[in-house]
Amino acid sequence: MMTGKVTTPRLSFGPEVTPYSAYARIDALHALQRPRTGVSAERSFVVATQVMELLFGLLRHEWTQAQQALRADDLDGAAGALRHALNTQDVLAGSWDLLATLTPMEFGSFRDELGEASGFQSYAYRYLEFLLGNKSAAMLAPYIGMPEVHTGLTVALGSPSLYDDVLAVLHRRGLPIPLSHLDRDWTRPYEPHAEVQKAWQIVYTSPGYGDLMELAELLLDTAERAIRWRQRHLTAVRRAMGAKPGTGGSSGLSWLRRAAEQDLFPELWTVRDEL
Ligand code: HEM
Numbered sequence: 474m475m476t477g478k479v480t481t482p483r484l485s486f487g488p489e490v491t492p493y494s495a496y497a498r499i500d501a502l503h504a505l506q507r508p509r510t511g512v513s514a515e516r517s518f519v520v521a522t523q524v525m526e527l528l529f530g531l532l533r534h535e536w537t538q539a540q541q542a543l544r545a546d547d548l549d550g551a552a553g554a555l556r557h558a559l560n561t562q563d564v565l566a567g568s569w570d571l572l573a574t575l576t577p578m579e580f581g582s583f584r585d586e587l588g589e590a591s592g593f594q595s596y597a598y599r600y601l602e603f604l605l606g607n608k609s610a611a612m613l614a615p616y617i618g619m620p621e622v623h624t625g626l627t628v629a630l631g632s633p634s635l636y637d638d639v640l641a642v643l644h645r646r647g648l649p650i651p652l653s654h655l656d657r658d659w660t661r662p663y664e665p666h667a668e669v670q671k672a673w674q675i676v677y678t679s680p681g682y683g684d685l686m687e688l689a690e691l692l693l694d695t696a697e698r699a700i701r702w703r704q705r706h707l708t709a710v711r712r713a714m715g716a717k718p719g720t721g722g723s724s725g726l727s728w729l730r731r732a733a734e735q736d737l738f739p740e741l742w743t744v745r746d747e748l
Contacts (some may be wrong), residue, residue, distance in 0.1 A: 505523060506519050506520060506523070507519070508583070509583065509586040510582065510583045510586060512579060512582045512583050514575055514576075514579035514580070514582070514583070515582075515583040515586070517571050517575070518575070518580075518583070521569075521571040522592070524568050524571070525565060525568050526597055528561055528564060528565045528568065529565075529595065529597035529601055530597050531561050532558055532561045532562065532601060533597065533600045533601060533604065535554050535555075535557055535561060536604045536635055537604075538550075538554040539551045539555045540604070540633075540635055542554060543635075543639060543642055544638060544641075546642060546645065548642070548688060549684075551688065552684075552687060552688060552691055555688075555691045555692070555694075555695060556691065559691075559694050559695065562695065562698035562699065562701075563698065565698075565702055566698060566701045566702045566705055569702075569705040569706070569708075572709050572713070573709070575709070575713045576713070577713060577714055577715065579713075580714055584714075584720065588720070589720055589721065589722065590720060590721075591719055591720045591722075591723075592706075592721075593615075593719070593721040593723065594721065596616060596619070596622045596626060599612050599626060600625070600626065600629055602735075603626070603629040603630055604629065604634055604635055605634060605636075605695075605696075605699060605737055606635070606636045606637065606662070606663040607662065607735050607737070608630055608634070608659070608661060608663070609630075609662065610630060610660055612626075612630075613627060613630065630660045631659050631660050632659055633659050634659075634663065635692070635695075636663065636692065636737075637663070639688060639692065640655070640669060640672075642685070643672050643676070643685065646682075648672040648675060648676065649668055649671060649672055649675075650668065650669060650672055651666055651668045651669070653666070654666055663739070665740055670743055670744050670747070673740050673741060673744040674744050674747050676689060677689070677744065677748055678748070689741055692738050692741055693741055695737075696737040696738050696741070700733070700737070703729075704733060706729065706733075707726070707729055707730065710725065710729060711726055
């Protein structure tokens with residue numbers, strides 16, 4: 474049982490903004506929601522977009538930490554960062570609930586305000602796809618007018634993905650990763666290789682690789698959540714606007730379906746045929 478005197482929080486801050494507002498920039502944060510119509514669904518749409526953008530940025534930070542740990546052969550550090558990121562991914566996928574009931578009539582009532590704006594132009598999301606190994610030089614083009622973003626994404630495109638860094642760890646542990654997968658043109662999308670699958674088979678079936686197996690399973694947890702986000706997006710799109718073309722200029726659902734099918738960490742799935 475709790476004992477002792479109960480004290481209320483401080484109530485008075487004089488002419489100053491509250492320390493809470495000052496610390497977390499709360500005024501600036503709320504000022505960012507500027508729906509253009511009076512439709513309340515638009516407010517949910519703007520908040521959902523901004524919440525997801527913030528989480529994309531957080532996830533990039535967490536995956537970059539995992540990557541740095543992998544490069545230093547700190548597998549505990551990498552596993553910790555990936556595990557933390559799983560929670561962020563769960564919140565991200567759950568954020569679709571904010572739009573779960575959006576009807577075509579509601580979406581249609583503010584869609585014109587978007588003009589050509591589309592989540593497709595999200596550079597924070599593109600960083601994540603590059604980190605997952607889904608590389609495409611064409612995806613840099615939208616940011617020609619945003620030099621800082623363009624430079625950052627160019628670096629990410631030409632750097633190893635999380636999975637590439639994991640394969641380098643396997644190599645340093647003496648597993649047979651082909652040279653073509655240790656030093657290659659990182660701007661190219663990942664190509665699966667039978668030797669890589671064999672290396673994973675050794676990890677899963679031989680003693681002494683428990684930490685690498687744990688890492689493999691964490692990568693699959695990561696992939697599952699990335700796929701879940703893509704699928705929830707697809708479902709939200711289908712429900713809110715059917716198969717109409719997207720504001721970003723694509724054919725909509727059919728384009729998104731193809732994008733959502735991009736495989737992640739392929740040999741971690743195919744090795745299961747052999748286990
Ligand atoms: C129900 C509301 C939404 C609809 C109808 C919708 C529709 C679409 C469509 C049609 C595309 C394909 C590109 C285009 O032609 O525009 C797209 C791409 C995309 N959207 Fe959405 N979207 C919605 C909500 C969101 C939200 C809230 C986010 C969060 C930031 C988001 C992020 C993205 C991303 C990242 C892509 C690119 C996907 C990729 O490259 O694989 N979307 N969206």
